[in-house]
Amino acid sequence: MPVPASTPAPPKHVFVTVGSTRFDALVNRVLSPPVLDALRAKGYQTLEVQCGNSDVDIGQLQKVAEDRWKLAGGVETTVWRFKPSLQADYEQADLIISHAGSGTILDVLRMKKPLIVIPNPTLLDNHQAELSDSLAGLNHLRSTTVADLPQAIEKFDISTLVPFPQFDGSRFRELLDDEMGFSHSRETSAGR
Structure with a gap:
């Protein structure tokens, strides 16, 4: 009796969002070789970046992302600014990397999705760091900095959330x- 062919696992998908703000440092970092290498090493095959009001040329950024991913193994990358809702993007993601806005954090955590947050230090009073550090202390998410994002991805153990x-x-x-x-x-x- 022939053994049925197994269905290949769907590609692991990462969704990155900066919300309605401008967070150029995060947008550029997620498309950097160290972050792309860390994602690839964890088995992610598609990357979608919502760049909001970041001061980036989407066409140029898309080309850079595609070129970098091709070097890293041909992972599909999409970059865009806004949509009326991010609900479907959250649902499709296996990992979400986000600014530390309270609305985004609550939406994602209520969906029980793995979340890495990066507080935006350019915002007044750094309120995002307080929220993200508190929730990270309760082990609901992982909080990191733009500079340490590759290491956060490498060490992120979803099973411990x-x-x-x-x-x-x-x-x-x-x-x-x-x-x-x-x-x-x-x-x-x-x-x-």
Whole structure:
């Protein structure tokens, strides 16, 4: 009896996003040979980069990316600025590399996708670093710098991530009630 042919695994896909901001350093770094080599070594075969308002020539950047990936083994690369939604891009990704914007982080963690975040140090008060460091400390994601991105990819062990808790609307309601002085609402809801 013939052994059925196994279906080849789909290519591993990396999605990079900088959101609506400008983060030229991250866009350029993800297309650098050290990062491309690290991704290839981890088995990633496609790379999609959402570059937002970064001051880059997309055509030139696309050509540089294609040339670099060809040298690294022919991995497909796509670069673009904006789409109405990133939901489908998150869903298709096996790894997401992102700026450390709170909206992006929450969207990705709720989808239980592996995430490496890079805070943008050019933003005021470096609030992204506080958020990313806190979530990295809880092992929900990996936080790194632009310079250390290749090493972060190499050392990133997805199996060690702790799933991000799902949103609990009742907990928010309890906190709001407590803040507003409606502590009786918890007693009422507990007695049901």
